[in-house]
Structures are given as structure tokens and as C-alpha cells.
Amino acid sequence: MNTASTTETVAPPTTNRRTPAVLRALVGGDVHVPGEPGYDAGRACFNVTVDQRPAAIVEPRNAEEVATVMRFAAAEGLRVAPQRTGHNAGPLGSLEDSILLKTNALDRVCIDAPARRARVGAGARWEDVVPAASELGLACLHGSTPDVSVVGYSLGGGMGWYARKYGLAANHVIAIEVVTPDGQIRWATHKRDAELFWALRGGGGNFGVVTAIEFELLPLETVYAGALFFPVERAGEVLQAWRTWTADAPEEVTSVGRILQFPPLEEVPEPVRGKSFALVEAVFVTDEEEAARLLAPLRALGPAMDTFASQPPAGIGELHMDPRDPVPYDSAHAMLGELDSTAIERLVEAAGPESGSALVSVELRQAGGALGRTSPGAGAVATLPGEFAFFAVGIADPDMTLKTSADLDRVAAAMRPYEAGRYLNFVEKTSNAAGFFPPPVAARLEAARETYDPTHLMQANHEIGAR
Ligand SMILES: Cc1cc2nc3c(=O)[nH]c(=O)nc-3n(C[C@H](O)[C@H](O)[C@H](O)COP(=O)(O)OP(=O)(O)OC[C@H]3O[C@@H](n4cnc5c(N)ncnc54)[C@H](O)[C@@H]3O)c2cc1C
Helix, strand or coil: CCCCCCCCCCCCCCCCCCCHHHHHHHCCCCEECCCCCCHHHHHCCCECCCCCCCCEEECCCCHHHHHHHHHHHHHHCCEEEEECCCCCCHHHCCCCCEEEEECCCCCCEEEECCCCEEEEECCCEHHHHHHHHHHCCCECCCCCCCCCEHHHHHHHCCCCCCHHHHCCHHHHEEEEEEECCCCCEEEECCCCCHHHHHHHHHHCCCCCEEEEEEEECECCCCEEEEEEEEEHHHHHHHHHHHHHHHHHCCCCEEEEEEEEECCCCCCCCCCCCCCEEEEEEEEECCCHHHHHHHHHHHHCCCCCEECCEEECHHHHCCCCCCCCCCECEEEEEEEECCCCHHHHHHHHHHHCCCCCCCCCEEEEEECCHHHHCCCCCCCCCCCCCCCEEEEEEEECCCCCHHHHHHHHHHHHHHHHHHEEECCHHHCCCCCCHHHHCCHHHHHHHHHHHHHHCCCCCECCCCCCCCC
16 A cells, blocks of 8 residues: 655656556555456446546545646656546547546545535535435535536536526535646635636636535525426427426526437336336426416426425436436537527427437426526636527437437437537537637636646546647
């Protein structure tokens, strides 16, 4: 076992790169290289079509070990790719000359209920925090799946179930512990390393390996949440009604209109297995009476199934029914501006019951509200453009890849006239990160990258200032 410290210097450059013995001598956490047991499990990610093959996989146990790995990588001419769950491994590109730095072991969770704050390690997923906070009458700004990491989600922005009322998770972050490419362990806040703190909140991991994050919690003991399921044949009528309803919906509700085709797989619950629906999902942060009043026009459509109920914040973890096990898939996304009835007609024509679409989910998440306003002290992703986030996903196993790709192209083309931008967290292929931000923000992020990572040691998410 090694007791590496921040002042330690790494082995000289004559070290045979990728030598596991050297890394193991420097770091107490697990190290895996190609051909060894543990390598294949370590490189697996959520989208199984992504075949990442890093030079080595290292699981540091603390910030000091992270710093040691980064110095080792720099000395060896390798890059460092931080990763927790692999929920967005697609944008990274080849890891052949990179160390995949898995943050799994940095999983500490501390909740300070009176201060309404949590501090969690980079290995913590939302499911490690949300239930514990909920027990204390507090809610987190998590998104649709409980098993993404708090850090990965928040560094990209974090658009969740309370977004229209409270905005992006990134803008509720109070402090970030980060190891920068120079090997320093920093605690970035509004006052300390303020430019780094700004860039981290939206820049998606390009500026260092985050080891812990501290963020605000919301004082919410209960929410009113659920889904209305309609036969998919009613998709046009239901999604039109939902679109009209969103125009007057207050910021206290964040909702999703979608077409969902459950695959005929055993892990899907029997009542919905292999069936297709048009759905409205929503979370209200009002009292039940007000929520029921607001929901009434959609309920009046007569859903086949209505799961809305008052519940503690922990109850909404599975509301969106995202898969938990790794799957082969492909996706398409865009932020959309205001939608007229033609937009819904186009969506249903491209992905509805008569389209022949095999996509598992085609959804519109309502944005706007607090997502469209810059809060004081906001980070690089202060707002999201447009009024809706479009996201479509389909199975991409060898039998389905071509069909899914054609279906995605068709529905994305149908939404193209309404495009207002893109949101970094929802883009799952390599992209030019500058396109996610207004030009002055992109330029400021590139300048921050030059300051903190001039050698581009970091290989994280969508690359800022790609060369
Ligand atoms: C099923 C599903 C549902 C989703 N729902 C939502 C949602 O509702 N709202 C939303 O906003 N997003 C959502 N996302 C997107 C998700 O937030 C991003 O994919 C996020 O990057 C996942 O973070 P991760 O750490 O779990 O994934 P990883 O693939 O492990 O990490 C993704 C990227 O995050 C960065 N990163 C992770 N850890 C660190 C670290 N310690 N230091 C520096 N950088 C780091 C790296 O750049 C890394 O490449 C969803 C994704 C999926 C697959």
C-alpha cells in the first residue's frame, strides 16, 4: 500500500509507460491494464455500444491519489479521463493513450440538514443522496435517472425534475474540490479560484478531476408526481393537449410529454411489457390540492393509467422509467423553441403509431422558467436555450442499429425547424463543445482551459478548445 502525497514526484520518464507495477506503487486503489482481470469490468459503460479501451484504469481512493495519477499521466505522455458510471462515455473518443480514472471509491456522502447542504464525493450517484436527503425533508436537483453521478451530472448543467422552478443543478453548487492538471488540490468557490469555479459549472469536466462537490438542498418534504398513460393511438391528441397546457403551466411544475414503446424484455414489468403509450409525466412542487387543480385538464382526457400521488422526494427516482442496466442504444437531441401545433403533428408523424418508428422513447421535456433566467453568480451554463428539450432514444444492437438510426434521423429532421441550441449533457456523441454555449461564454471557457489545462491533460466529456 502506498502513501502518496501531493508533494511526491512521479517516476522518471524512463518508466515503461502503462507499467501497472509503477502505477500500483504510486496508488493504493485498484489498477487494471489490458489483459488483466478487472480490465473489462472497469472499462464497461452504460451504453454498451461504446467500446472504451484505455491504456490503464485506476481507481484512486482520495484526492492525493488522484493528484498522483495526474502527475504520472503527464510524465508518461498520457491523458486523464475521469469517469464514474460511464453514462456519457460516447463523446470521449479513443482512450488508447489515456488513463481512465474511475471515481467509484470516492463515494462519501455527508448531509448537513440544518444548513440544507450536502457534500458528496465524485463517486456518489443520486441514488446515494436523494433517499437520505428525502428522509430529512430535503430534495436534490437530480434528473431522470438515479444512477448517474452527482458530479458528472452537475458539471454538465443538471436539468432535473425541479428545473423550471429552481434552474440547473450546476447553479446550486457551493464549492468544488478539484485536482487541476498541475497536480494541485483546490477547493474552488465563488471567492477562491473563482474563474475555475465558474468554468467547472457547465464546462463538463475539462478543467480537472473533481473529487467532491458541495451543493444546496431544497426544503421539500413532499411533491405531487406521477404519470398519465394513454394508448399510443392517442399520441397526437394527448401531446397537443399537453403542449397547450404547458403554455400556462406555472414554474412549480416540470413536465414531460413522450411516446414510450416498452421493449418486450423480461426486465420490463409485465403490465407494460412490449406495449406503447403516449405519456405525460410531471412533478409539482405545490400542495396536492393545487397540483390536482392544475392537472385536471389533462386528467379530463381519461388516461388508461394515472400514477399521480403525493410522495416524498425519494419517490420520484423511477418516475421516468430509465433503464438501470447497461443497454446498446443511440440517441438524438436538440433544445427547441416555442412549439406550435404543427410541431406536434410533425413529431407524431415521425415517431407516432403510424410512423413505423421502433424508438423506445421520444420525448419533449418542458424547459423555460428558471432555466431561462441567469441567477446571480451562475456558472458557465447559466441558462438553457429554448422552451423544450427534445430527446429520442432507440436500441442499437446489431439487428436494430440501422433501423434506429433511420428513425432517429427522421424524428430529428421533423424537429429541426424548431431547434434553439443543444444541451451538453444530452449530447452523446463527440461534438464541438463551443456549440453548446453563446460565443462569449465559449471563448471564456476556452481561455479557462488554456489557464488550467494548457497541455490538454484532461480528456473529459465534450472537449472545450479542441485542437
Ligand atoms: C439514462 C440517462 C438519463 C439521464 N438523465 C438526465 C437528466 O435528467 N438530466 C440531465 O441533465 N442529464 C441527464 N443525463 C445525462 C447525464 O447527466 C450525463 O451523462 C452525465 O455526464 C453523467 O455523469 P456520470 O458521471 O454518471 O457519467 P460518466 O460517463 O461517468 O461521466 C460523464 C462525464 O462527466 C465528467 N465527469 C464525471 N466525473 C467527473 C469527475 N470526477 N471530474 C471531472 N469530470 C467528471 C467527465 O467529463 C465524464 O466524461 C442522463 C443520462 C442517461 C444515460
